[in-house]
Amino acid sequence: MSPSHFEDHSADVSPRLVDPNGTEDEQQLEAALRPKKLADFPGQPRVREQLSLVIEAARRRATPPDHILFSGPPGLGKTSLAMIVASELEAPIRITSGPAIQHAGDLAAILSSLNEGEVLFLDEIHRMARPAEEMLYLAMEDFRVDVIVGKGPGATAIPLELPRFTVVGATTRAGLLPAPLRDRFGFTGHLDYYDAADLADILARNADLLGVPATREGITEIAGRSRGTPRIANRLLRRVRDYAQVHGRHVVDLTSARAALELFDVDDDGLDRLDRAVLEALCRRFGGGPVGLSTLAVAVGEEPDTVETVAEPYLVREGYMIRTPRGRAASPRAWTHLGLRPPDGHFTETFQRDTDDGGGRFTG
Template sequence: MSPAHFEDHSADISPRLVDPNGSEDEQQLEAALRPKKLADFPGQERVRDQLGLVLEAARRRGAPPDHVLLSGPPGLGKTTLAMIVASELEAPIRITSGPAIQHAGDLAAILSSLTEGEVLFLDEIHRMARPAEEMLYLAMEDFRVDVIVGKGPGATAIPLELPPFTVVGATTRAGLLPAPLRDRFGFTGHLDYYKASDLAAILARNADLLGVPATREGIEEIAGRSRGTPRIANRLLRRVRDYAQVHGRQVVDLGSARAALDLFDVDASGLDRLDRAVLEALCRRFGGGPVGLSTLAVAVGEEPDTVETVAEPYLVREGYMIRTPRGRAAAPLAWSHLGLTPPESSLGGALFDPAEGGDGRFTG
């Protein structure tokens, strides 16, 4: 690691350290830490190898590659991969998002200004307005758009030819993409959560870039509590660095990592205050469930969307919560995590027989 050097990032403390959606300041800092080449991109070996093949073949043909769709939960590197595509092709990149394109004219203005070989990155592409989607179909397939001039019976469609370009779309909700749009992407890659060893490699590299001395044990402790998400891992690293600096340790070691993460309510399993509040409500107030999402959200003092999109995906994936047609229920792992014994009548207990072995994760 390089010599100790600490920057002041106290302003980027997030209310939820394990929220994969970062603030604008955090996103700018993460941009500085992003790898620039595919070979430097850690983890996601399958997607990385497949994408590398697509890009190398395009370089040898001297033509833009097929359009690329990247899907997966937030914070896993979709934006980073889009920028790597442009870097590998030595092409400029135009960045926009689905919510920013609410009219076909918005998309037409962007498309008409693209240069040959340019990469157009559309984040959250599933949130694009339907008229713009229909224009994008033609642009991706035939590299042209029809500009409508006039209104009513006298309206005329003027075809506008576009130079060849590559669309890189990113989405956290691939199921919301209409089939005609999804089918126009020549390559689709799904990013999954990272292994702790991959997160440790990312953290070691970023600690060096930030000038933060760190031990292997400290890095591994942070990686193990990062929910398989690089964005969360980077945020926790900065908080542990702050703790080490304030307490005069000047190094991210195991003691600093544990003390800092305990201070910020991130437990050994990566669960934060909201996650534990959801489990507490399920087990203590509702006997393990099932309970409706709205009722559960009221019990923890959050909006239903927050519980559903922030806490629930990780709790379900790790086997703490079960989604049923009648609502959410606590799995046996939730009861054990809280140090409680599930009642025999609980739904989670009925779905899992401890005598059969396993770790209590629901796979039915």
């Protein structure tokens, strides 16, 4: 990371005030922080290299590129990359989402208004209604839609030719995409979690854009607790900025970062209140598990979907939780993180039960 990203505030902790009257809402702020060019997009080197090739080849042919699908967990930059695709192609972009398209007519109205070379961004594309999906198959492959006029036996399908355009889809659950739809994307890029160094670069850039003075130590502390996710990192940066402003430090340094993150229940490993509640329930109430998802959700006072989609992916990825055929179980790391000692023989017994069921390993 370049030292120029940071300012030295060891002697003067208030070189400039953070503006206390910011009126930008969260969405406008996220949009302002998004990079506009692929060269400015941090991290994801493999996806950037592949996407650059796709875009450059399309530019040289003077034709729209193949349809593009971005997959990966929330907050890693799928929407930003869609915007970058349109920017690099110097093409307009139409933005919608799968949940907003519940009827084939909704999609037909969008498709029929597209211009040559336009980018259609479909966020959460796996949540699109099935009739709209089937219409999208034809539009992506043959660049036409069949508009149904009339009802019953007298209904007539009128083919409507479409200009060549590029669909950019984004999904957090690629496995839910039907194979016929997935196969129509010429390029699929999977985004992985970021390492702490890339997140620090992102935070340093965004601190400059927000006019927030920051030290290397403060930025590094936030990056290390951001769960490998830029969206979380940016949110924590804003909260540390708020803390520094209110407490008169006016700089995101190590002291402000640690104090603010403690106040907002983000521990050294990036676990928040919900994460720790899940681990506490597993270890203290259920003896380390296995325990069913619904029971675990009731124990922490949350909906099962919240536990499964918000807390569980990170806990499993970082080795705090194990998904078994019998339910969720705490790993050795979970007990250690809580400062607890697991019952004697707990892990051997849990593993043996799954072996007896024919699994032979922890699965989920």
